[in-house]
Structures are given as structure tokens and as C-alpha cells.
Amino acid sequence: MAPPHTTGPTTALLADALVKTYRSGRRTPPVRALDGLSFEAEPGTVFGLLGPNGAGKSTTVKVLSTLTRPDAGRAVVAGVDVLRHPEKVRRAIGLVAQRPVSDPMHTGRENLVLAARLQGMSGRDARARADELLDRFGLVDAGARLAKTYSGGMARKLDVAMGLVHRPRVLFLDEPTTGLDPEARAQMWAELEAVTRAELTTVLLTTHYLEEADRLARRLAIVDRGRVVAHGTPDELKDDLRGDAVVVQVGRETGDPSAVAAALRTLERVPDLRDVTSSGRTVRARADRGGAALPHVLAALDQAGIQVAAASVARPSLDDVYLRHTGRTLDEEVAA
Structure with a gap:
């Protein structure tokens, strides 16, 4: 508006x-x-x-x-x-x-x-x-x-x-x-x-x-x-985005589209996660309590046999805001 x-x-x-x-x-x-x-x-x-x-x-x-x-x-x-x-x-x-x-x-x-x-x-x-x-x-x-x-x-x-x-x-x-x-x-x-x-x-x-x-x-x-x-x-x-950002990098630097797709499907089934999206080899989601949700995220990915290179929890950023309103990250568009 x-x-x-x-x-x-x-x-x-x-x-x-x-x-x-x-x-x-x-x-x-x-x-x-x-x-x-x-x-x-x-x-x-x-x-x-x-x-x-x-x-x-x-x-x-x-x-x-x-x-x-x-x-x-x-x-x-x-x-x-x-x-x-x-x-x-x-x-x-x-x-x-x-x-x-x-x-x-x-x-x-x-x-x-x-x-x-x-x-x-x-x-x-x-x-x-x-x-x-x-x-x-x-x-x-x-x-x-x-x-x-x-x-x-x-x-x-x-x-x-x-x-x-x-x-x-x-x-x-x-x-x-x-x-x-x-x-x-x-x-x-x-x-x-x-x-x-x-x-x-x-x-x-x-x-x-x-x-x-x-x-x-x-x-x-x-x-x-x-x-x-x-x-x-x-x-x-940033405050308009309720909760924390949970960010997971999947696989190696070269990336594996099938692994990213599998991680996306897996995290969509994890309770208390929402707004699950992927960009490259990175899968993002939101959670009211990111610190409590992260162990469940890692456990679900491990059970699905998906390799995790890095995982983090952070307060909302402007990149999260841009992702929310445009469906993609600003950094990804600038690099394109």
C-alpha cells in the first residue's frame, strides 16, 4: 500500500x-x-x-x-x-x-x-x-x-x-x-x-x-x-516479519538441485516453520522461536539423508523483507 x-x-x-x-x-x-x-x-x-x-x-x-x-x-x-x-x-x-x-x-x-x-x-x-x-x-x-x-x-x-x-x-x-x-x-x-x-x-x-x-x-x-x-x-x-529467519545451506558449493528440492519438501513438513523458500543452495524459513526450531530442522534433514553445509538463525533483515514482498532475494537479483 x-x-x-x-x-x-x-x-x-x-x-x-x-x-x-x-x-x-x-x-x-x-x-x-x-x-x-x-x-x-x-x-x-x-x-x-x-x-x-x-x-x-x-x-x-x-x-x-x-x-x-x-x-x-x-x-x-x-x-x-x-x-x-x-x-x-x-x-x-x-x-x-x-x-x-x-x-x-x-x-x-x-x-x-x-x-x-x-x-x-x-x-x-x-x-x-x-x-x-x-x-x-x-x-x-x-x-x-x-x-x-x-x-x-x-x-x-x-x-x-x-x-x-x-x-x-x-x-x-x-x-x-x-x-x-x-x-x-x-x-x-x-x-x-x-x-x-x-x-x-x-x-x-x-x-x-x-x-x-x-x-x-x-x-x-x-x-x-x-x-x-x-x-x-x-x-x-523488519518488525513486520514475525519471528526469526532460519537459513540452511545444503550440500557442497557446486549445489545439487535435487538435494535443495528434497530439503524444501522436508522443511515444509517441520512443525512451526512457515514461508519456506529456496534460492540456489540456500533454504530459508521463518519460525517464532528460531533457536528452538533449528534442532528440529537439522534432525529432519539428517533423517532425510540431506547434507547440511551451514545453518543459522537470525533476526529479520532487509533481505528477508525483500524476499517477503518480491519472492526472491535482492542479492540474487543483483548478481544475476
């Missing part, structure tokens, strides 16, 4: 029944990237759009940032109707796309000063703002270096700083940590948490990293096939 759609001082972003279809030719069927997508975000918060590639996240950003027009629906950004006043929206937003936007042949500081000047700032103010952002993102020592010498994590920090240079009311971050190693990703998360507090900016974060959405977003929406299939705070979405 989509959230209610109202605009006012408590709404920084509004997407109301957005529809967008791409047509590539007469012989190719049209692709509906957005199919009635709706959500809203509060000012000064991080709102996450979670979903695999092709779910509609990037198209949503393009509509809200005036880069493309929807076929139907309504969009409001920072209190401004996107279709009626796109020029006002552009002045109120910052956009950090998936691809780098900095000039590799300019220094980090030069990139920031140029971005500020393009936003209409004076030379003095542009230089002061550049120095402020270099300090905030831990890039002071690298400010005089060419951007082409930056590591992946440093380059993404510079991109985000350029998106913030004019103090936008809304910042769009489209997959900001894709391609970064775990250490650089964790550093970026810390920087984003600090900068949203300091800048009082509303952030629309698109990502397919579950941990990223869980950590950064106050509220989020899970998008699948152009629709919002679940929305709320990360804790609300």
Missing part, C-alpha cells in the same frame, strides 16, 4: 503514481520503468530507494531531477511541482549520478570551485565553500592533486561534495558507493551521515546494498518492477 500523498512543510519529496514507459522501436515491446510508483520523504532526512538494477530507481531520480518527464503522475521536489517549474527545481537540488562528474585533469579544489561558480557563487564564496567541503570530506591533503590520481573512494567523496557545493535543499545520490571496496564504502557512509546532519539537506539515496539502506535511511521504499512494494522505517519493515 502506498503512503498518503500530501504536500506541505513536512514533505520534501513527493512521487505520486508516476508512470514512465520507454519505447525503443516498433518491433521491440515497450519497457515500463515506472508503473504507478509513489512515496514521500520528510525534510532533512535520508530516504532510501532499495531494489535491484532495473527496478526503476534511476528512472525515479531522472523524473524528480527534471532529466525526464513522466507519462503520468505528479512529482514535487522542495515544494515545487517538477512539471510546472523544472527550472526552480534545478536550482533547489544537487545530483550525484553513478558516473563520475569531476574533471580528471583539474585538482579537487579546482573542481569544487568550478562547480560553485557554475551555481552562480562569487569567486570568493566559491573558494571558501571549496575549502569547507574539502575539510568536511577529509580531502584537504588531496585538494591540490589532480582528480585522476584519486582512489575510487576519494573520487566519490569529491562527486558528493560537488553535489553539495551550492547547499541544495534536496540531494539525489544514485548508487553512491557502487564499485567501492568495503573500507571505502564504510568511510563514505560515515561522511554521508555527518554531512546530512551538517547541511540539513534531504537526501534521496538509491542503492541495492541492504546494509547501506539500513544504516543511512530514516525511511525507505522497496521498489520492484516500477512499483513500491513496501515502505517504512528499516525497523518497521
Whole structure:
């Protein structure tokens, strides 16, 4: 169910029944990237759009940032109707796309000063703002270096700083940590948490990293096939899944489809288990008391002659939420 759609001082972003279809030719069927997508975000918060590639996240950003027009629906950004006043929206937003936007042949500081000047700032103010952002993102020592010498994590920090240079009311971050190693990703998360507090900016974060959405977003929406299939705070979405997740890996790394199918049938007969599903060599189920259910699970699989490589019990995760609402895991879709 989509959230209610109202605009006012408590709404920084509004997407109301957005529809967008791409047509590539007469012989190719049209692709509906957005199919009635709706959500809203509060000012000064991080709102996450979670979903695999092709779910509609990037198209949503393009509509809200005036880069493309929807076929139907309504969009409001920072209190401004996107279709009626796109020029006002552009002045109120910052956009950090998936691809780098900095000039590799300019220094980090030069990139920031140029971005500020393009936003209409004076030379003095542009230089002061550049120095402020270099300090905030831990890039002071690298400010005089060419951007082409930056590591992946440093380059993404510079991109985000350029998106913030004019103090936008809304910042769009489209997959900001894709391609970064775990250490650089964790550093970026810390920087984003600090900068949203300091800048009082509303952030629309698109990502397919579950941990990223869980950590950064106050509220989020899970998008699948152009629709919002679940929305709320990360804790609300996880708490909505009653009980624990019981996860069992069957057989060896190469996997055995017959063993997985047998394990699925076996666990469907174990009392107190529900929502039994499989993905690859992994079988998942839910139980009110996972710790008490796990010995019965292992005993049933052993009696059926099914080899177990690993088994665990955990509180619900966002991956469990995604599985519940889409019938598949997000990690599996991203890897496909």
C-alpha cells in the first residue's frame, strides 16, 4: 500500500503514481520503468530507494531531477511541482549520478570551485565553500592533486561534495558507493551521515546494498518492477516479519538441485516453520522461536539423508523483507 500523498512543510519529496514507459522501436515491446510508483520523504532526512538494477530507481531520480518527464503522475521536489517549474527545481537540488562528474585533469579544489561558480557563487564564496567541503570530506591533503590520481573512494567523496557545493535543499545520490571496496564504502557512509546532519539537506539515496539502506535511511521504499512494494522505517519493515529467519545451506558449493528440492519438501513438513523458500543452495524459513526450531530442522534433514553445509538463525533483515514482498532475494537479483 502506498503512503498518503500530501504536500506541505513536512514533505520534501513527493512521487505520486508516476508512470514512465520507454519505447525503443516498433518491433521491440515497450519497457515500463515506472508503473504507478509513489512515496514521500520528510525534510532533512535520508530516504532510501532499495531494489535491484532495473527496478526503476534511476528512472525515479531522472523524473524528480527534471532529466525526464513522466507519462503520468505528479512529482514535487522542495515544494515545487517538477512539471510546472523544472527550472526552480534545478536550482533547489544537487545530483550525484553513478558516473563520475569531476574533471580528471583539474585538482579537487579546482573542481569544487568550478562547480560553485557554475551555481552562480562569487569567486570568493566559491573558494571558501571549496575549502569547507574539502575539510568536511577529509580531502584537504588531496585538494591540490589532480582528480585522476584519486582512489575510487576519494573520487566519490569529491562527486558528493560537488553535489553539495551550492547547499541544495534536496540531494539525489544514485548508487553512491557502487564499485567501492568495503573500507571505502564504510568511510563514505560515515561522511554521508555527518554531512546530512551538517547541511540539513534531504537526501534521496538509491542503492541495492541492504546494509547501506539500513544504516543511512530514516525511511525507505522497496521498489520492484516500477512499483513500491513496501515502505517504512528499516525497523518497521523488519518488525513486520514475525519471528526469526532460519537459513540452511545444503550440500557442497557446486549445489545439487535435487538435494535443495528434497530439503524444501522436508522443511515444509517441520512443525512451526512457515514461508519456506529456496534460492540456489540456500533454504530459508521463518519460525517464532528460531533457536528452538533449528534442532528440529537439522534432525529432519539428517533423517532425510540431506547434507547440511551451514545453518543459522537470525533476526529479520532487509533481505528477508525483500524476499517477503518480491519472492526472491535482492542479492540474487543483483548478481544475476
